Amino acid sequence: VKAGRRINNVFFGICIFCSCAPLVLLILLTVGMSWPYPSLLPRVFSLRYFQYVFGDLQTLKAVITSILLAGFVTLLTLAIAVPAARSLALYKYRGKWLVELLVLAPLVVPAIAVSSGIQVTMIRLALSGSFLGVTLIHTVFALPYAIRIMTGVFEIISDRYEQQATVLGAGAAMTFFRVTLPMIMPGLLSAAAISFTISLSQYITTFLIGGGRIITVSMLLIPYIRSGQVQTAAVYSAMLIAAAMFSLFLMERAVRRFYNLETVVFI
Amino acid sequence: MVQPCGKIKTYKQLVPYALVLPFVLIMCFIFLGGIFQAIVQSFGYLPAFGMNVPTLRYYGQVLSDTRFTGSLFHTFYIAIVASSLSVIMGVIIAFAINRTPPGRGFSHILYKSPIILPHLVVVVLVFHIFSQTGIISRFLFNLGLVNDPNNFPLMVYDRYSLGIMLVYLYKQIPFVSLTVLTVLKNLDRKYVQIAANLGAGKWQTLRMVTLPLLGPSIISAFLITFAFDFGSFEVPFILGSPARLTLPVLAYFDYASASLDLRPAAMVANVIISVISLALIWLYVVSLRFFTRRGLEGKVL
Numbered sequence: 004v005k006a007g008r009r010i011n012n013v014f015f016g017i018c019i020f021c022s023c024a025p026l027v028l029l030i031l032l033t034v035g036m037s038w039p040y041p042s043l044l045p046r047v048f049s050l051r052y053f054q055y056v057f058g059d060l061q062t063l064k065a066v067i068t069s070i071l072l073a074g075f076v077t078l079l080t081l082a083i084a085v086p087a088a089r090s091l092a093l094y095k096y097r098g099k100w101l102v103e104l105l106v107l108a109p110l111v112v113p114a115i116a117v118s119s120g121i122q123v124t125m126i127r128l129a130l131s132g133s134f135l136g137v138t139l140i141h142t143v144f145a146l147p148y149a150i151r152i153m154t155g156v157f158e159i160i161s162d163r164y165e166q167q168a169t170v171l172g173a174g175a176a177m178t179f180f181r182v183t184l185p186m187i188m189p190g191l192l193s194a195a196a197i198s199f200t201i202s203l204s205q206y207i208t209t210f211l212i213g214g215g216r217i218i219t220v221s222m223l224l225i226p227y228i229r230s231g232q233v234q235t236a237a238v239y240s241a242m243l244i245a246a247a248m249f250s251l252f253l254m255e256r257a258v259r260r261f262y263n264l265e266t267v268v269f270i
Numbered sequence: 271m272v273q274p275c276g277k278i279k280t281y282k283q284l285v286p287y288a289l290v291l292p293f294v295l296i297m298c299f300i301f302l303g304g305i306f307q308a309i310v311q312s313f314g315y316l317p318a319f320g321m322n323v324p325t326l327r328y329y330g331q332v333l334s335d336t337r338f339t340g341s342l343f344h345t346f347y348i349a350i351v352a353s354s355l356s357v358i359m360g361v362i363i364a365f366a367i368n369r370t371p372p373g374r375g376f377s378h379i380l381y382k383s384p385i386i387l388p389h390l391v392v393v394v395l396v397f398h399i400f401s402q403t404g405i406i407s408r409f410l411f412n413l414g415l416v417n418d419p420n421n422f423p424l425m426v427y428d429r430y431s432l433g434i435m436l437v438y439l440y441k442q443i444p445f446v447s448l449t450v451l452t453v454l455k456n457l458d459r460k461y462v463q464i465a466a467n468l469g470a471g472k473w474q475t476l477r478m479v480t481l482p483l484l485g486p487s488i489i490s491a492f493l494i495t496f497a498f499d500f501g502s503f504e505v506p507f508i509l510g511s512p513a514r515l516t517l518p519v520l521a522y523f524d525y526a527s528a529s530l531d532l533r534p535a536a537m538v539a540n541v542i543i544s545v546i547s548l549a550l551i552w553l554y555v556v557s558l559r560f561f562t563r564r565g566l567e568g569k570v571l
Binding site: 008011014015018021022025028029032040041042043082083084086087089090091093094096099102104105106107108109110111112113114115116117118119120121122123124139140142143146150196200203204206207221224225228229233236237240243244247 | 283285286287288289290292293294296297299300301303304305306307308309311316318363366367369384386387388389390391392393394395397398399403405408409411412419440444493494497498500501502503504507508518521522525536537540541543544547548550551554555
């Protein structure tokens with residue numbers, strides 16, 4: 004039994020190494036200045052790549068666009084996903100299976116098919132190249148994740164507590180803000196975090212619907228990897244991760260303070 | 271889409287429909303609208319460009335094009351290999367984690383970290399680790415096993431799409447193991463202990479109880495990862511070999527090309543990708559029904 008446990012520990016250690024070592028590499032890539040072929044570590048460390056990337060006004064604009072876009076996508080996704088998940092978790096009705104299929108569909112139907120198809124309509128409605136158009140298409144691909152998470156949450160908490168609140172005389176608004184919202188908050192945060200990252204990492208949807216007018220960090224990143232400029236690409240990658248982490252951190256702080264929660268668990 | 275039928279008596283029965291309405295609306299407008307437009311254009315009907323006569327010509331043209339069929343096979347190959355390996359390794363890791371004692375909160379969070387990483391970031395990492403001048407090549411050089419970066423096997427931009435599959439594996443193995451682990455933990459509490467009480471051996475429990483009960487989650491993990499690997503654009507766009515395009519990348523190049531004749535062809539490719547993906551969902555639902563009929567828990571969502 005002991006030997007088995009040791010093998011397990013080694014195995015688990017390898018898993019953790021494999022998932023973390025690449026991140027260390029990413030950091031090295033962003034701060035390594037001169038890193039010619041056979042050397043395993045950078046020879047000089049400096050922040051020149053950061054200076055290079057942030058010295059460009061376009062980068063700052065892209066960072067702001069990405070974060071704003073991801074923020075709006077998150078809000079819209081939650082506003083749509085929460086009622087939909089509630090409906091799926093707590094009610095039985097005709098046609099429910101169709102809705103369930105519709106939730107699964109964006110997980111499997113590729114973004115390229117949907118966005119190149121809808122482009123003509125978007126142009127006709129003057130949504131192509133607009134912030135709103137890109138927000139809508141990102142939201143479609145964030146919704147399945149958010150709805151899956153929230154459906155699970157509503158199934159667990161059910162509506163017993165809300166019924167109690169109603170029996171005790173709470174109105175609809177009070178029930179929602181004082182009972183439902185605090186209970187679904189941890190799930191809501193996971194859903195928000197996932198929606199935010201999904202929006203941040205979108206490329207082809209932004210490219211086709213944004214029509215070159217909405218420039219995000221992901222769109223700046225791709226030409227650099229394609230041309231083999233790994234270190235510049237790494238700085239953009241670090242920015243994507245930092246933006247995601249920072250937003251998660253802010254959301255967690257805000258919620259903890261608001262609801263006096265001890266810990267908020269993500270994912 | 272949602273059609274309240276004649277039996278509705280009180281407005282309360284409309285509540286679930288009202289709740290789900292915003293979702294159905296945005297999906298009909300953007301998602302189904304996009305697929306519908308792709309289908310219309312795949313028949314060569316683009317009034318904006320003066321193409322007014324629907325035709326099946328483009329389907330014939332695309333399906334007999336070796337560039338397309340080759341790409342279809344290659345995309346299938348990538349998706350099948352990457353998703354099968356993800357599921358096999360993910361399940362093994364889930365079993366291993368399930369056996370390690372709890373209370374290692376930090377390490378349990380760490381192994382999940384690939385799930386949150388955007389694909390693009392993983393692409394950068396895979397490039398830096400596996401390319402000819404990457405970290406592995408450098409290690410081998412320092413060990414004297416490779417004397418020139420050009421002698422290191424091509425793992426990025428290669429014919430076998432190894433680089434693409436590595437990105438998928440890195441992202442998906444933790445995803446699969448997390449999905450399976452959730453189910454495993456619940457099983458332990460219920461059925462595995464009962465089986466042990468009834469005198470089942472370890473191997474017997476695994477074969478007769480655990481694996482069949484894991485069925486639905488394994489199948490759903492396989493289909494979701496398969497569908498993603500099949501339809502992903504960014505990863506093969508960056509790491510793929512120019513000689514072996516995947517279907518989404520092929521559809522993109524045709525769509526973005528200046529030639530208007532290629533646009534319906536791109537849409538044919540898009541429709542075919544979508545049909546294959548939708549067939550997968552159908553398979554998923556059918557397989558879940560199969561499991562539910564046998565008295566096992568299975569949910570569409």
